Amino acid sequence: MTEPAIDASHEEMKKYVHLIANICISDNFLALKEELEAFYQSSKLEQPSVQAFQDALYTILAEEDFGQIDQKSC
Numbered sequence: 519m520t521e522p523a524i525d526a527s528h529e530e531m532k533k534y535v536h537l538i539a540n541i542c543i544s545d546n547f548l549a550l551k552e553e554l555e556a557f558y559q560s561s562k563l564e565q566p567s568v569q570a571f572q573d574a575l576y577t578i579l580a581e582e583d584f585g586q587i588d589q590k591s592c
Contacts, residue, residue: 541578550574 551574558566
């Protein structure tokens with residue numbers, strides 16, 4: 519049986535999937551998502567669960583990105 523073709527983009531995608539999966543199961547993400555969802559529901563925002571998930575994920579990813587930038591500048 520032949521091995522699947524793995525290139526740089528495949529490895530990059532695996533890295534992002536791993537990062538996002540770890541974020542989505544983290545206590546920090548789950549707490550933020552829950553807090554945002556409650557706020558969005560009380561604000562009568564359309565699709566509060568989806569919006570809370572997206573905003574929490576974006577926030578954690580941005581924090582990760584800023585953390586990497588801070589580490590590089592030191």
